[in-house]
Amino acid sequence: MIETEGLVHRYSEVAAVDGVSLAIGDGEAVAVVGANGSGKTTLVRHFDALLEPDEGTVRVDGRDVTEEPVYARTRVGMVFQNPRDQFVAGTVGADVAFGPENLGLDRAEIDSRVDDALAAVDMAGRDDERIDRLSGGERARVAIAGALAMDPDHLVLDEPLVGLDRSARESVLARLDELSADGTGLVVVTHDLRDVVELVDRVVGMADGRVALDEPTPAALDRLDEVGVRDPRC
Numbered sequence: 764m765i766e767t768e769g770l771v772h773r774y775s776e777v778a779a780v781d782g783v784s785l786a787i788g789d790g791e792a793v794a795v796v797g798a799n800g801s802g803k804t805t806l807v808r809h810f811d812a813l814l815e816p817d818e819g820t821v822r823v824d825g826r827d828v829t830e831e832p833v834y835a836r837t838r839v840g841m842v843f844q845n846p847r848d849q850f851v852a853g854t855v856g857a858d859v860a861f862g863p864e865n866l867g868l869d870r871a872e873i874d875s876r877v878d879d880a881l882a883a884v885d886m887a888g889r890d891d892e893r894i895d896r897l898s899g900g901e902r903a904r905v906a907i908a909g910a911l912a913m914d915p916d917h918l919v920l921d922e923p924l925v926g927l928d929r930s931a932r933e934s935v936l937a938r939l940d941e942l943s944a945d946g947t948g949l950v951v952v953t954h955d956l957r958d959v960v961e962l963v964d965r966v967v968g969m970a971d972g973r974v975a976l977d978e979p980t981p982a983a984l985d986r987l988d989e990v991g992v993r994d995p996r997c
């Protein structure tokens with residue numbers, strides 16, 4: 764469970780997140796939508812204590828993320844907008860192993876997690892390939908595998924489909940659908956619901972740093988114009 768209570772984040776004077784109280788349960792698949800600059804990325808970066816609240820609290824399973832950032836990062840896997848920003852090694856296997864290695868797990872457990880994570884994104888057996896020689900879609904899937912190797916309860920993906928062609932998008936979405944069906948919670952940040960509308964059961968709409976919409980998917984679609992987001996049915 765991810766919870767924020769009265770969360771405020773300011774960059775200098777401007778409140779990018781302005782009093783957000785939100786609870787995301789285990790296994791929920793949530794889209795966080797809103798216009799450019801509405802505070803989506805800033806909000807989700809708090810789930811892993813990548814930013815510090817100016818006001819309010821963020822908890823994962825009831826544990827304050829500022830006090831226990833390592834716990835938050837093992838339970839909430841983060842996949843950034845540009846996967847290039849998150850790779851730490853030159854090859855697929857070494858990169859996916861990095862998180863579990865930092866947990867101090869033994870080699871057999873690390874290898875098993877890497878195998879499972881790569882299989883989950885349809886990249887099994889490609890451990891030795893160089894990341895800089897992969898396509899954009901393959902990189903996106905390796906980034907997801909890196910987060911999955913931590914065996915998280917929730918996966919937070921910030922614009923995971925930007926820059927991918929149709930077949931890469933479909934491949935990533937199919938993997939996310941399977942993960943969701945297996946019980947991994949998904950939080951997908953996007954300003955375009957078209958791709959993920961089938962995937963999510965709840966839509967949180969941000970406007971000016973606040974939650975302006977929080978509804979189950981079918982009902983939410985009728986109110987998207989309130990947060991400046993296009994109705995994917997149109």
Ligand SMILES: Nc1ncnc2c1ncn2[C@@H]1O[C@H](COP(=O)(O)OP(=O)(O)OP(=O)(O)O)[C@@H](O)[C@H]1O
Pocket residue numbers: 774779797798799800801802803804805806954
């Ligand atoms: N590092 C930063 N320093 C200063 N201001 C920032 C920084 N990051 C974001 N902002 C500002 O905070 C506000 C919210 O930005 P944020 O990236 O959270 O919004 P977003 O909804 O994710 O936007 P987008 O859809 O464009 O990615 C914007 O006005 C942005 O300019």
